[in-house]
Amino acid sequence: MTFDSKLQRKIMGCFATGVTLVTTRSGDDIWGMTANAVMSLSLDPPLILIAVDRRNAIQKYLRDGQCFAVNMLRVEHEAISNAFATPGPKDFSQISLTVGETGAPILADAMAYIDCRLEHTLSGGDHDIFIGRAVGGSVNEGSPLIFFKGKYCGLFDETGVDRLPADS
Numbered sequence: 001m002t003f004d005s006k007l008q009r010k011i012m013g014c015f016a017t018g019v020t021l022v023t024t025r026s027g028d029d030i031w032g033m034t035a036n037a038v039m040s041l042s043l044d045p046p047l048i049l050i051a052v053d054r055r056n057a058i059q060k061y062l063r064d065g066q067c068f069a070v071n072m073l074r075v076e077h078e079a080i081s082n083a084f085a086t087p088g089p090k091d092f093s094q095i096s097l098t099v100g101e102t103g104a105p106i107l108a109d110a111m112a113y114i115d116c117r118l119e120h121t122l123s124g125g126d127h128d129i130f131i132g133r134a135v136g137g138s139v140n141e142g143s144p145l146i147f148f149k150g151k152y153c154g155l156f157d158e159t160g161v162d163r164l165p166a167d168s
Contacts, residue, residue: 016148019073019081022050023105024058026065030092030105033058034085036147037127038070046134048116051127057087062130066118067102071110074142075154080107081145101136111142 017036024031037051048070052059062068073081084090096108100115107113116132123129146153 013149016146016153019077019145019147019152021071021073021077021080021084021107021110022052022058022068023071023107024061024065024068025103025105026061029061030090030097031058031061032084032090032092032105034081035070041131047119048114048132048134050130050132051124052130053127055087059128062118063121065103067100067104067116068118068130068132069100069102069104069106069113069115071107072112073107073145074109074111075145075152076142077107077145078152081152110140111144112139113137 018038020035020038022033022035022038033052033056035050035052039049041047041049050068050070052062080095092105097105098108100106100113102115102117104115106115114134115136116134118130119133120131121128122131143154146155
């Protein structure tokens with residue numbers, strides 16, 4: 001019996017996730033994508049996992065550049081998340097960037113980031129899993145951008161009221 005992928009998507013939408021901007025560099029070319037399929041795989045050694053759809057153009061840049069950074073987005077970064085969630089070339093011109101140890105672009109005002117050298121690539125259905133060894137990172141202040149039931153939200157607003165989206 002085949003499991004309904006639409007039901008899987010709906011079920012997994014109930015798992016609130018942080019929103020990140022994964023960035024990479026290959027030569028002079030930089031690329032990025034919005035991602036929530038990100039996790040800390042191991043602390044010893046420090047490994048980070050990202051899952052990327054095989055159709056996503058970032059695949060080539062990750063393989064060629066052998067590095068990536070995971071930039072944790074703040075609630076103020078919803079527009080950046082939307083811009084990098086669509087297929088096609090990405091415009092970094094209005095985004096303030098720094099460079100990590102690996103050469104990967106770092107969002108200057110990210111809530112946090114982790115800079116990784118690519119160590120392994122594995123197949124996972126219609127995605128490839130990229131495992132990187134953390135070589136740098138930083139934590140800043142901010143409230144995280146959260147994705148839940150297909151919508152953005154934050155944990156709490158400045159009044160302490162939760163901002164979870166209503167069921168639709």
